Amino acid sequence: MNFLVLGDIFPSALPFLKKKIPSIIKKNKIDFVIANGENAGKNGMGITKKIAENLFKLGINVITSGNHIWHYKEILDYIDSENRLLRPANMSNDLPGSGHGIYKFKDMKICVINLMTNVHMPKCNNVFQAANALKKKFILKKNVDFIIVDIHGEYAAEKMALGHLFDGKVTSVFGSHTHIPTADQMILSKGTSYQTDLGMCGDYNSVIGLKKKIYLKKMLNRKNLSRNSPSMGKASICGSIINADKKTGLTKRIDQLIIGENLKKI
Numbered sequence: 732m733n734f735l736v737l738g739d740i741f742p743s744a745l746p747f748l749k750k751k752i753p754s755i756i757k758k759n760k761i762d763f764v765i766a767n768g769e770n771a772g773k774n775g776m777g778i779t780k781k782i783a784e785n786l787f788k789l790g791i792n793v794i795t796s797g798n799h800i801w802h803y804k805e806i807l808d809y810i811d812s813e814n815r816l817l818r819p820a821n822m823s824n825d826l827p828g829s830g831h832g833i834y835k836f837k838d839m840k841i842c843v844i845n846l847m848t849n850v851h852m853p854k855c856n857n858v859f860q861a862a863n864a865l866k867k868k869f870i871l872k873k874n875v876d877f878i879i880v881d882i883h884g885e886y887a888a889e890k891m892a893l894g895h896l897f898d899g900k901v902t903s904v905f906g907s908h909t910h911i912p913t914a915d916q917m918i919l920s921k922g923t924s925y926q927t928d929l930g931m932c933g934d935y936n937s938v939i940g941l942k943k944k945i946y947l948k949k950m951l952n953r954k955n956l957s958r959n960s961p962s963m964g965k966a967s968i969c970g971s972i973i974n975a976d977k978k979t980g981l982t983k984r985i986d987q988l989i990i991g992e993n994l995k996k997i
């Protein structure tokens with residue numbers, strides 16, 4: 732079973748993804764695609780119904796998110812009607828949508844979980860307690876066949892600790908949000924694959940996807956408080972391909988996927 736997982740999608744990457752996703756799926760015999768879509772909106776924040784539906788049409792099965800999920804108000808209604816769009820599970824229970832979903836693939840059930848860390852992130856419930864509860868709720872080969880976890884967060888140590896918390900209990904844990912791909916993809920000691928951050932699908936000739944000149948202006952001269960916008964140069968696609976064992980639900984192999992001109996091709 733092959734999963735393609737993609738990091739935070741920026742608007743600059745949308746045409747490149749449209750062009751590349753079908754061939755990535757075909758070439759790597761991908762069965763299921765999960766992408767973080769919380770930066771896909773035109774100013775690099777949030778996602779609209781139209782963008783989400785275009786991503787589903789491209790072959791993305793589930794869209795995860797994070798702190799920017801509520802940027803467009805229309806999402807408050809849409810997320811309740813579309814279970815393929817997730818928001819972090821440890822956000823308040825009063826909010827619409829869900830932080831996990833179960834999706835059928837052939838005769839199997841795939842569980843996708845979305846969490847958000849606590850350090851340097853907007854306030855949400857304790858991510859470790861939320862992770863522990865979900866770990867008890869979804870059990871590999873008992874009530875689901877595969878479990879993929881997107882942990883949206885700034886601080887690497889929290890993500891890595893959560894990787895170990897889930898080790899042996901889920902197929903794969905990866906991080907999102909920093910927009911920088913890390914090269915630490917590994918299979919932990921009990922068989923769960925882990926990567927601190929997938930990186931973004933966007934223009935890397937930027938500051939984490941935003942226009943570099945405006946970003947520097949803002950940093951050098953605090954008087955310039957104009958809002959930055961996404962850098963719309965040539966995009967790269969960043970993610971990983973996870974090959975999972977149908978018998979155990981754990982990872983057999985993980986390979987980083989980087990396609991584009993500004994980052995080294997693998």
Ligand SMILES: [Fe+2]
Pocket residue numbers: 769797798799883908
């Ligand atoms: Fe984020």
